[in-house]
Amino acid sequence: xxxxxxxxxxxxxxxxxxxxxxxxxxxxxxxxxxxxxxxxxxxxxxxxxxxxxxxxxxxxxxxxxxxxxxxxxxxxxxxxxxxxxxxxxxxxxxxxxxxxxxxxxxxxxxxxxxxxxxxxxxxxxxxxxxxxxxxxxxxxxxxxxxxxxxxxxxxxxxxxxxxxxxxxxxxxxxxxx
Numbered sequence: 001x002x003x004x005x006x007x008x009x010x011x012x013x014x015x016x017x018x019x020x021x022x023x024x025x026x027x028x029x030x031x032x033x034x035x036x037x038x039x040x041x042x043x044x045x046x047x048x049x050x051x052x053x054x055x056x057x058x059x060x061x062x063x064x065x066x067x068x069x070x071x072x073x074x075x076x077x078x079x080x081x082x083x084x085x086x087x088x089x090x091x092x093x094x095x096x097x098x099x100x101x102x103x104x105x106x107x108x109x110x111x112x113x114x115x116x117x118x119x120x121x122x123x124x125x126x127x128x129x130x131x132x133x134x135x136x137x138x139x140x141x142x143x144x145x146x147x148x149x150x151x152x153x154x155x156x157x158x159x160x161x162x163x164x165x166x167x168x169x170x171x172x173x174x175x176x177x
Contacts, residue, residue, distance in 0.1 A: 003095070004111065006037040010046050015090045015169045016176050019069065020045065022089075033097045033105050061138065065174035066131040073133075080133035087129040090169030091162065094122065109160060113153035122148065125162050129170075138167055 003021075007014045018035060021028035027041035066082040067073060069090075074081050088096065096119050097106040107119040125145040131138055145162040152158065 001037050001039055001042070003035050003037065006042050010042060012176055013090075013092050013169050013172050014095060015092060016173045018089055019173055033099055059171065059175045061131065061136070061171055061174055063131060063133045065177060066170075068177050069170065069173055071131065074130075082131040082133065084129045084131070084170065087126060087166050087170075088123060090166050090173055091122075092165040092169040092172070094160075094162075094165060096123070109150060109152075112156075114150055115153065118150065122162060126166065129166060138170065140166070 001009075003014045003017045006017045006026075010017065017026070017037065020026045021030075021035045021037065026045050027038035028035050030036070063071075063073065063080075063082050066084060069084065070086055071082040071084045074083055084090070088094070093110040095106070095108045096104060099105045104116040104119045107114045107116050107122075124143070125148055126140055126142045128141040129138065140163050142163060146164070148160050148162055150158050150160055
């Protein structure tokens, strides 16, 4: 099955499914630049998640969560941060497939196709994402990523808030750990 179907079944984001596939949490193979998820492995992972009991308290993101998601800790001059360099993997609803060369093979937002050339605009909209250990907040160094205009392949125009999507994806992936 593809990542979108797997995400729907597991009730997580597509970014979480990709993260699980990369980390070996679920059995998956990459074919033609797209993940193919083993349904039995996904069912086992869903069952594990169902056995966990969650407290009714709100989820609080920590440095350990960010490190488990692939972040790198940096400490210098009294600053303590965890940088999430693969932030695009957590962009909720944004799917960019690549050829083996690294070029964009397909680009969609919430399942709606977007011209591959616009992927570069999204990729370059955020320079850095980091978790500040001192105050417990996510920070984004960006160039207007909270208001990106998109023109979809069907001609419809819309706006996306990339910062909100990445933040939501990081928190969802961390909560699923």
